[in-house]
Amino acid sequence: xxxxxxxxxxxxxxxxxxxxxxxxxxxxxxxxxxxxxxxxxxxxxxxxxxxxxxxxxxxxxxxxxxxxxxxxxxxxxxxxxxxxxxxxxxxxxxxxxxxxxxxxxxxxxxxxxxxxxxxxxxxxxxxxxxxxxxxxxxxxxxxxxxxxxxxxxxxxxxxxxxxxxxxxxxxxxxxxxxxxxxxxxxxxxxxxxxxxxxxxxxxxxxxxxxxxxxxxxxxxxxxxxxxxxxxxxxxxxxxx
Amino acid sequence: xxxxxxxxxxxxxxxxxxxxxxxxxxxxxxxxxxxxxxxxxxxxxxxxxxxxxxxxxxxxxxxxxxxxxxxxxxxxxxxxxxxxxxxxxxxxxxxxxxxxxxxxxxxxxxxxxxxxxxxxxxxxxxxxxxxxxxxxxxxxxxxxxxxxxxxxxxxxxxxxxxxxxxxxxxxxxxxxxxxxxxxxxxxxxxxxxxxxxxxxxxxxxxxxxxxxxxxxxxxxxxxxxxxxxxxxxxxxxxxxxxxxxxxxxxxxxxxxxxxxxxxxxx
Numbered sequence: 311x312x313x314x315x316x317x318x319x320x321x322x323x324x325x326x327x328x329x330x331x332x333x334x335x336x337x338x339x340x341x342x343x344x345x346x347x348x349x350x351x352x353x354x355x356x357x358x359x360x361x362x363x364x365x366x367x368x369x370x371x372x373x374x375x376x377x378x379x380x381x382x383x384x385x386x387x388x389x390x391x392x393x394x395x396x397x398x399x400x401x402x403x404x405x406x407x408x409x410x411x412x413x414x415x416x417x418x419x420x421x422x423x424x425x426x427x428x429x430x431x432x433x434x435x436x437x438x439x440x441x442x443x444x445x446x447x448x449x450x451x452x453x454x455x456x457x458x459x460x461x462x463x464x465x466x467x468x469x470x471x472x473x474x475x476x477x478x479x480x481x482x483x484x485x486x487x488x489x490x491x492x493x494x495x496x497x498x499x500x501x502x503x504x505x506x507x508x509x510x511x512x513x514x515x516x517x518x519x520x521x522x523x524x525x526x527x528x529x530x531x532x533x534x535x536x537x538x539x540x541x542x543x544x545x546x547x548x549x550x
Numbered sequence: 551x552x553x554x555x556x557x558x559x560x561x562x563x564x565x566x567x568x569x570x571x572x573x574x575x576x577x578x579x580x581x582x583x584x585x586x587x588x589x590x591x592x593x594x595x596x597x598x599x600x601x602x603x604x605x606x607x608x609x610x611x612x613x614x615x616x617x618x619x620x621x622x623x624x625x626x627x628x629x630x631x632x633x634x635x636x637x638x639x640x641x642x643x644x645x646x647x648x649x650x651x652x653x654x655x656x657x658x659x660x661x662x663x664x665x666x667x668x669x670x671x672x673x674x675x676x677x678x679x680x681x682x683x684x685x686x687x688x689x690x691x692x693x694x695x696x697x698x699x700x701x702x703x704x705x706x707x708x709x710x711x712x713x714x715x716x717x718x719x720x721x722x723x724x725x726x727x728x729x730x731x732x733x734x735x736x737x738x739x740x741x742x743x744x745x746x747x748x749x750x751x752x753x754x755x756x757x758x759x760x761x762x763x764x765x766x767x768x769x770x771x772x773x774x775x776x777x778x779x780x781x782x783x784x785x786x787x788x789x790x791x792x793x794x795x796x797x798x799x800x801x802x803x804x805x806x807x808x809x810x811x812x813x814x815x816x
Contacts, residue, residue: 326815363634366815387636398627402570411563415635417551438570521560 312423314377316341316389316462316493317362323373324357332368333359333517341461344484344494346525347502348541349514355497358514359464362495363392375462386446388416391460397469401440405431405450410456421457428479429453443470444471456487463487463494469503481507501537513541515548555649556641560632564649574657575799577613581661584609589665594764603762607755608723610658610687614651615715621650623711630816642701643811647804651695662687669691682765686758687695687795693754696803699708703810726753754799757792758790764789 317339324332331354339345347355360366362373364380364387372379375386389398399408413421426432429449439447448471455463465484469477484507488494498504504511511528513521521528521544525537534540551559568574584605592598615683622629625646632642666680698715704712750756 360816365633367813384636384638387634390634391632392631394627394631396627398631400564400567400625400628402567407563407566411559412635414559415551415637444665447701453776 315339315374317495318372318374318426319358319362320372320374321375321529322358322361322373323369324354324361324366325369328541331517332371334363335514335517337512337519337522339462339493339495341387341491342435342488343510343511344496345510346508347495347497347512347514348501348504349520350545353514354465354515355514357517359466359495359497360464363387375454379417381424388458388526389410389460389518390462390464391455391458393455393463393465393468395470396444399439399450401448403531404436404438405435405442407455408450408454409435409457412458413539416458417483418458423457425453425456425483426482428483434449437518447474449476449480452483456483461492463492465494465496465498467498467500468496469500477503501541504539511537515545520544551637551641551731553641553644554636555643556637558565560637560642560645561648561652564646565653566793570650571653571783574653577617577654578657578661580609581658585662586665589669589792594669597681599683600763603683603759604681606658606662606678606687607690607759607762609695610690611723611755612719614654614657614691615698615719617654618695618698619702619711622699623708626702631816639812640808647695647699647716647791647807650699651692655691655694658691659684666719668729671804679765679772682762686762686796689800690758692800693796693803696800696807699807700803700810705804708723721752722755724755749797751791755798757796757799760790761792 315338317337319335319337322332322335322337323330331352334356335354335358337358349355357366360412361368362375362380364384374380374382376389378386380386382472403411409421412418425436431446431453433448434442434446434450439450442450448468450467455465463484466483468480473478481503482495484496488507488509494507496504496507505525508525510523511521511525512519513528522529523531528537528540528544529535532540532543534543585602588598588601588605592601598701629646630644632646633639641686662684663680701714705714730749733746733749734742750760
């Protein structure tokens with residue numbers, strides 16, 4: 311596992327037209343840590359993740375992944391597993407073909423198949439995506455993100471659409487990967503998931519970081535036990 | 551991994567997806583029925599092939615533009631997911647573009663060729679003409695899909711992208727000749743023919759028609775713009791210029807789409 315910071319973001323700015331969606335974000339993600347990025351709609355969560363993934367080009371600022379600027383090339387994405395909020399894959403391909411594709415594109419000899427069993431995907435891997443349920447597609451999306459054993463996991467609403475058993479299994483797997491040293495970046499509207507998984511909360515509002523600290527610190531600061539209440543209190547404080 | 555390797559690997563899976571596509575099967579069947587219908591009604595005559603040309607020149611760009619743009623909007627989330635993989639954007643764009651166009655070209659070619667095969671019509675002279683038709687249909691597909699890619703990348707609003715694709719098709723397939731004719735009527739007393747030649751280079755469908763009808767030695771059936779072109783350049787010079795212009799019509803939209811893909815925020 312790499313000793314340097316998995317992700318270090320400095321003074322990140324991004325605007326779409328007149329709207330500043332990221333306004334001087336400084337953030338460092340650490341190994342063996344699960345960071346929840348929270349905030350209201352339009353706060354800049356998605357833009358931040360898109361900048362890290364190279365989907366969106368930042369106007370100013372730097373992003374280093376494992377000590378190298380993401381502007382130096384795409385090799386940094388070898389270390390990232392990404393699970394989008396909604397999985398869309400070619401309708402006529404199967405899960406097994408997608409696994410083969412990721413292996414080929416990442417030039418991997420060996421991959422982690424643990425999630426296939428854990429998420430009960432054995433019987434679904436040879437069916438085309440067009441016949442799979444949203445939940446099963448989401449499970450395959452999780453498999454594709456985890457199977458490359460990345461040191462950074464970026465998970466956008468990972469449990470959305472999953473049944474309780476699969477959701478629990480996925481959360482166990484996230485915790486396992488974190489314990490093995492991965493840095494997990496998580497967004498979710500299911501705050502119970504964040505409470506269960508996150509060590510640290512980054513609260514974004516209008517493209518700025520309003521809070522960055524341990525979950526317990528947030529609770530202590532707001533005087534609220536539950537994350538939902540704590541975030542609401544934080545939001546009210548910012549609005550005032 | 552080199553750009554070519556990644557493009558080919560992406561293409562391989564796109565192609566596998568296309569092989570099971572019901573839409574593509576329907577696409578093949580439509581061309582097959584059209585070709586079969588024309589061959590059955592008129593036999594292996596140049597008239598059948600010229601009729602086929604007219605259908606192909608209208609249908610191929612429409613399908614390439616519309617299917618191209620719709621396919622890319624439908625696969626936008628998948629494209630975004632692919633962009634999170636360790637792939638350079640030019641390689642990814644090339645793989646996705648070829649994965650879109652090659653199955654369309656094959657589908658069109660199979661649909662047109664099969665009736666010729668089972669009616670025993672692939673004798674030497676007809677084969678050359680058929681190959682020219684397939685080649686130009688393929689070029690129009692590559693060109694149309696390039697324009698479709700540019701639209702789908704540039705405009706995140708699906709309705710706008712599809713609407714523009716339709717407008718572009720209407721202009722090039724239907725309105726262009728009308729506008730040229732109107733220009734001739736208005737400026738009839740001026741020596742506008744040389745200017746018209748330049749204007750005609752702006753329409754890949756007319757260029758394809760010109761090449762096809764010259765191949766078929768059917769100048770009498772040329773559209774007005776094609777007739778002017780043919781008269782000025784003669785067959786060989788005109789052919790070289792038209793072919794070069796057509797290739798430019800493939801390269802330019804694809805290059806523009808590639809540049810947009812490289813710079814676009816997804």
